[in-house]
Amino acid sequence: MTAIIGCGNLIRSDDGAGPMLIRKLWELGVPEGVRLADGGTAGMDVIFQIGDAKELILVDACTSGAEPGTIFEVPGEEVEAPPLKEVNLHNIRWDNAIAMGRWLLKERFPKKVTVFLIEAENLEHGFGLSPAVEAAVERLARDLIQRLEEQQCRLS
Amino acid sequence: MSKQGVEVSKKMELKVHSLGRVEGDLDVRVAVEDGVVVDAWTEATMFRGFEIILKGKDPQAGLIVTPRICGICGGSHLTKAVYALDTAWHTEVPPNATLIRNVAQAAETIQSIPRWFYALFAIGLTHQNYASSDLYDEVVRRWAPFEGEHYAIGVTVSSKPVEIYAIFGGQWPHSSFMVPGGVVSAPTLSDITRSISILEHYRETWLEKILLGCSVERWLENKTWSDVLNWLDERAAHRNSDLGLFIRYSMDIGLDKYGSGPGRYLAAGSFPHPQKYRFPTIDGRNAALISRSGVYDGKTFHDFDQERIREDHTHSFFRGSGSLHPFVGVTDPIDPVEGQKEGKYTFAKAPRYEVPGMGAVSLEAGPLARQVIAGRPGAEEWQDYDPLFLNIIQEIGPSVMVRVLARLHEAAKYYLRMRDWLKQINLNEKFYIKPRELPEGRGFGATEAARGALMDWLQIKDGKIDNYQVITPTAWNIGPRDGQGQRGPIETAMIGVPVRNPEDPVELAHIAQSYDSCLVCTVHAYDAKSHRELAKYEVVKM
Numbered sequence: 001m002t003a004i005i006g007c008g009n010l011i012r013s014d015d016g017a018g019p020m021l022i023r024k025l026w027e028l029g030v031p032e033g034v035r036l037a038d039g040g041t042a043g044m045d046v047i048f049q050i051g052d053a054k055e056l057i058l059v060d061a062c063t064s065g066a067e068p069g070t071i072f073e074v075p076g077e078e079v080e081a082p083p084l085k086e087v088n089l090h091n092i093r094w095d096n097a098i099a100m101g102r103w104l105l106k107e108r109f110p111k112k113v114t115v116f117l118i119e120a121e122n123l124e125h126g127f128g129l130s131p132a133v134e135a136a137v138e139r140l141a142r143d144l145i146q147r148l149e150e151q152q153c154r155l156s
Numbered sequence: 157m158s159k160q161g162v163e164v165s166k167k168m169e170l171k172v173h174s175l176g177r178v179e180g181d182l183d184v185r186v187a188v189e190d191g192v193v194v195d196a197w198t199e200a201t202m203f204r205g206f207e208i209i210l211k212g213k214d215p216q217a218g219l220i221v222t223p224r225i226c227g228i229c230g231g232s233h234l235t236k237a238v239y240a241l242d243t244a245w246h247t248e249v250p251p252n253a254t255l256i257r258n259v260a261q262a263a264e265t266i267q268s269i270p271r272w273f274y275a276l277f278a279i280g281l282t283h284q285n286y287a288s289s290d291l292y293d294e295v296v297r298r299w300a301p302f303e304g305e306h307y308a309i310g311v312t313v314s315s316k317p318v319e320i321y322a323i324f325g326g327q328w329p330h331s332s333f334m335v336p337g338g339v340v341s342a343p344t345l346s347d348i349t350r351s352i353s354i355l356e357h358y359r360e361t362w363l364e365k366i367l368l369g370c371s372v373e374r375w376l377e378n379k380t381w382s383d384v385l386n387w388l389d390e391r392a393a394h395r396n397s398d399l400g401l402f403i404r405y406s407m408d409i410g411l412d413k414y415g416s417g418p419g420r421y422l423a424a425g426s427f428p429h430p431q432k433y434r435f436p437t438i439d440g441r442n443a444a445l446i447s448r449s450g451v452y453d454g455k456t457f458h459d460f461d462q463e464r465i466r467e468d469h470t471h472s473f474f475r476g477s478g479s480l481h482p483f484v485g486v487t488d489p490i491d492p493v494e495g496q497k498e499g500k501y502t503f504a505k506a507p508r509y510e511v512p513g514m515g516a517v518s519l520e521a522g523p524l525a526r527q528v529i530a531g532r533p534g535a536e537e538w539q540d541y542d543p544l545f546l547n548i549i550q551e552i553g554p555s556v557m558v559r560v561l562a563r564l565h566e567a568a569k570y571y572l573r574m575r576d577w578l579k580q581i582n583l584n585e586k587f588y589i590k591p592r593e594l595p596e597g598r599g600f601g602a603t604e605a606a607r608g609a610l611m612d613w614l615q616i617k618d619g620k621i622d623n624y625q626v627i628t629p630t631a632w633n634i635g636p637r638d639g640q641g642q643r644g645p646i647e648t649a650m651i652g653v654p655v656r657n658p659e660d661p662v663e664l665a666h667i668a669q670s671y672d673s674c675l676v677c678t679v680h681a682y683d684a685k686s687h688r689e690l691a692k693y694e695v696v697k698m
Contacts, residue, residue: 009224010220010224010330011206011209011221011224019330037327038327038330040224040230040329040330041224041226041329042228042230042328042329042330044271044275044311044314044315045315045318045328045329047315048315103302104308104311104312125204125205125206125208125209126209127209
C-alpha cells in the first residue's frame with residue numbers, strides 16, 4: 001500500500017497545496033491500494049495515518065526562494081530530522097514526523113519515503129491557491145497517478 | 157509533472173513548516189524577585205485572522221474554516237460551529253446525530269488525554285531538579301521521552317480514539333461531517349462494533365491497566381480527596397499505577413502547592429441530551445446539557461449566560477480599547493509596534509465574564525473548571541453530577557497537580573459515556589433532517605474542547621456571514637490584563653510561585669503546561685529589579 005499525505009493549512013492560501021493535492025487526486029481517481037490522507041496541521045497524527053504503508057509520499061508547501069509553483073522531489077532520508085528531542089508536539093513538521101514515525105512504527109515503517117514540496121507564492125490568511133501553485137498541484141497530481149499506475153503495472 | 161519540471165535538491169533551507177506553524181507562539185514573561193514570581197504577562201505573538209476570512213462568506217463556511225484554526229482540537233471547533241448554525245437556522249437535530257456528535261467530541265478529548273500527559277506534561281517531571289525524590293528513578297523509567305516504558309504506550313494509544321472519529325467523520329483531523337440538521341454519515345452496525353472495540357482497546361491497554369490500576373468503576377467511586385487518599389492505600393496496584401505515581405510524586409515535589417490560578421471557573425458545558433436538544437436554541441442549551449455549563453466564582457455557582465461575556469482588548473493588538481460582546485465583536489488588528497506604545501502586549505483578547513455582584517472577571521477554563529462545575533448540586537438524574545473536584549479544591553486548593561488530575565479523571569468518565577451513546581444509536585432512524593437555510597439570524601454554539609470552553613457567535617445577514625467571533629479555551633486562559641488592569645488566568649497562576657533555580661524555571665513550565673494552551677509556549681524569567689533576563693524555557697520541548 002502507498003500512503004499519500006498532504007500537509008498544510010487550507011486557510012493560509014498556498015499552504016493549502018498539500019490538502020488541495022489530496023482532493024485533486026481523489027477527483028482524478030487513484031489506483032487501488034493507494035491511501036489518501038489530508039494531514040492538515042495535525043502534527044503527530046500524520047504519523048498514525050502512515051498505517052501499514054510500504055511507501056509513503058508526503059506533500060507540503062515550502063518557501064525556498066525558488067519560482068512559485070516549482071516542485072521539489074526529495075528522498076525521505078535526506079530530510080528526516082532527528083534528533084527528536086528538539087521537537088514538541090505542537091510543532092511537529094513532516095521531517096520530524098518521518099523520524100518520529102520510524103521510532104513509533106519500527107519495522108512497520110515504510111521502506112520508501114518521498115517528500116514533494118511545492119514552492120508557495122502567498123501564505124496570507126485566506127482560501128485559494130495562486131495560479132502557479134494551482135498549476136503545480138494539477139501537474140503533480142497527474143504525474144503521481146501516472147507513476148502509481150506504472151508501478152502497479154510493474155508489480156502485477 | 158514532467159521530468160524537466162522536477163528539481164531534485166539535496167540540501168534546502170526550508171522556512172515554511174506547515175505542520176504546526178499556524179499554532180503560533182506564546183511567550184510568558186515573568187518577573188522574579190528573591191526567588192518568587194512577582195509579576196507576569198502572557199504574550200501571544202501570532203495574529204489569527206479567521207474572523208476576517210469568514211466575513212461575507214456562506215454561513216456554512218465556519219464548518220470548514222474553524223476546524224482548521226487548531227491542529228489539535230478541530231473536532232471541537234466543528235462541534236460548536238455546527239451548533240451556532242443549528243441555533244441560527246432553527247434546525248431539528250435527530251437524536252442519532254446528537255449521539256454521534258457527542259461520541260466524536262468525546263473521542264477527540266480522550267485521545268488528547270494520554271497524548272498530552274505523556275508527550276507534553278510528564279516529560280517535565282523527569283527534570284533533573286527532582287533527582288533527589290525517591291520516586292524519581294521510577295518516573296524516568298516510565299515517562300522519559302521516547303525511552304520511557306509508558307511514554308511509548310501512551311503515545312501509541314493516543315492514536316486510537318480518533319479512529320472512532322474517522323469512522324463517523326470520514327477523517328480526523330479537520331473533518332466537516334457535522335452539518336446543520338445532523339451529520340452526513342450513515343453508520344452501519346459494523347461501524348458501531350468497531351468503535352466499541354477501539355474503546356475497549358483503549359480501556360484495556362492503557363486506561364485501566366496503566367493509568368488507573370483498577371477498573372474505571374472503582375476509580376469513579378472516589379467522591380472526595382480523602383477517598384482518593386484511601387484509594388491510594390487500598391492496593392499496591394493503585395499506588396503503582398501512573399495515576400497513583402503521579403499523585404505521590406506531585407506531593408513529593410510540591411506540584412500540589414502552586415499554580416492555583418484565579419480560583420474562578422467557567423465551563424461552557426458539552427454533550428447535549430439527544431432528546432432534549434432536538435430543536436437547538438441559545439436559551440434552551442443549558443437545560444439540555446449532560447455535562448453542565450456554569451460559572452463558579454470561588455464561593456457560589458452561577459448559571460452560564462453567554463450574554464455576560466465580553467472581550468476586552470485594552471492590552472491587545474487591536475484598535476482602541478473596549479470590551480465588546482462577541483455578537484458585536486470587532487477584529488481590527490494594528491501593528492504590534494504601534495500597539496506597544498499604548499501599553500498593548502499581545503494578540504489575544506481578554507475574555508471576561510460579568511459575575512453577578514463581582515463585575516467582569518477572568519475565569520479559568522479547562523478540565524478542572526468542568527469538573528468543579530460537575531460538583532454543582534441540583535443536577536437532573538441524566539446529567540453529570542460529580543462532587544470530587546469541588547471537594548478537592550475545597551480541601552487542598554487548586555494547583556498544578558489538581559488541574560492535571562482533573563484531566564486524567566475525565567478519561568474514565570468519557571469512556572463510560574461513549575459506550576453508552578454508541579449503544580443508543582438506532583440504525584433505523586434518521587441521522588439528518590434537511591434545514592431551511594435562513595438568510596438572517598444569529599447563532600451561538602459552544603462545547604468543551606479537551607483544554608476547555610470553546611464558543612462561536614455567528615451573525616447572518618442577507619444569506620452571508622456578517623460577523624463571526626470565536627473564543628477559544630486558550631484565549632480564556634492566556635488572555636492579558638483587561639481595562640481594569642486585572643490579570644488573565646495564567647498570569648494570575650504565575651504570581652507567588654517559588655522558583656528554585658531562576659536559570660532553569662521548571663516550575664513555571666509545569667504551570668503553563670497544566671493549562672495546555674494551544675500555542676507553543678516559551679517562558680521568559682526576568683529579575684524584577686535589574687530586568688536582566690534570567691532564563692528562557694521552552695515549555696513544550698519533548
